[in-house]
Amino acid sequence: MRIEFFKMTGAGNDFIMFDNRDGKIKNPVELARWVCDRHFGVGADGIILIEKSETADFKMVYYNSDGSFGGMCGNGGRCVAKLAYMLGIAKEKMKFEANKKLYFAEIIDDEKVKLYLPNPRKREFNLKLKLDKKFFKAHFVDSGAPHLVVFTDENGIKNIEKININNLGKKLRFHPRFKHGTNVNFVSIIAEDTIRMRTYERGVEGETLACGTGSVASVIASVEKKKYKNSRQGENFKR
Numbered sequence: 281m282r283i284e285f286f287k288m289t290g291a292g293n294d295f296i297m298f299d300n301r302d303g304k305i306k307n308p309v310e311l312a313r314w315v316c317d318r319h320f321g322v323g324a325d326g327i328i329l330i331e332k333s334e335t336a337d338f339k340m341v342y343y344n345s346d347g348s349f350g351g352m353c354g355n356g357g358r359c360v361a362k363l364a365y366m367l368g369i370a371k372e373k374m375k376f377e378a379n380k381k382l383y384f385a386e387i388i389d390d391e392k393v394k395l396y397l398p399n400p401r402k403r404e405f406n407l408k409l410k411l412d413k414k415f416f417k418a419h420f421v422d423s424g425a426p427h428l429v430v431f432t433d434e435n436g437i438k439n440i441e442k443i444n445i446n447n448l449g450k451k452l453r454f455h456p457r458f459k460h461g462t463n464v465n466f467v468s469i470i471a472e473d474t475i476r477m478r479t480y481e482r483g484v485e486g487e488t489l490a491c492g493t494g495s496v497a498s499v500i501a502s503v504e505k506k507k508y509k510n511s512r513q514g515e516n517f518k519r
């Protein structure tokens with residue numbers, strides 16, 4: 281069987297995407313594991329299927345590289361919006377369904393796609409998580425995907441670049457407090473309006489280069505805990 285695919289990256293978080301409106305992909309779990317392999321496949325953090333929707337322009341169905349169902353993905357949402365626009369499935373302003381929720385996206389120009397995420401309701405601040413006889417202070421925000429935010433300064437970590445994400449991140453990701461597991465973001469305050477974040481992703485089971493819903497969760501925790509300015513500066517951000 282021949283299946284056309286598209287590869288895109290959102291800030292380094294990369295995805296292989298398929299137009300599955302005809303339903304010809306029947307085993308996405310196996311497909312994700314195979315094509316996401318960076319040596320024996322194409323290589324990506326996950327796959328995204330565009331499927332038919334009754335309530336929106338299309339449905340985004342997202343699987344992590346290990347084949348687990350991913351729910352919502354911020355970077356993937358921007359990529360799939362662009363693909364849907366390129367394929368003529370949606371216009372510049374669109375709405376799509378993902379994990380039974382509705383999202384709005386807007387194509388700004390060739391390089392920019394804006395994605396509107398609803399305000400996360402599930403937030404739990406000041407958790408104390410026991411790990412290897414030590415307590416970690418962390419905050420939990422579900423921004424479409426479950427995210428733990430671990431501030432380096434609240435946990436005596438001096439240099440975020442030196443954290444062994446694939447070790448410490450993994451332990452927190454599997455902490456029994458989270459029944460379905462969680463993504464884990466380590467965050468350092470850089471300036472009044474800038475944070476540095478490194479993410480361990482559930483389902484990729486390793487550090488990824490960027491995470492959209494993780495960024496949103498980290499900013500929410502920063503505004504709450506660090507009294508950040510709730511600034512809209514990001515809108516004018518230029519590379």
Ligand SMILES: N[C@H](CCC[C@H](N)C(=O)O)C(=O)O
Pocket residue numbers: 293344349350351352353354355356425426463481482483484488490491492493494
């Ligand atoms: N990278 C994604 C989030 C993936 C979450 C997924 N790994 C899970 O919760 O299983 C993003 O840009 O929002």
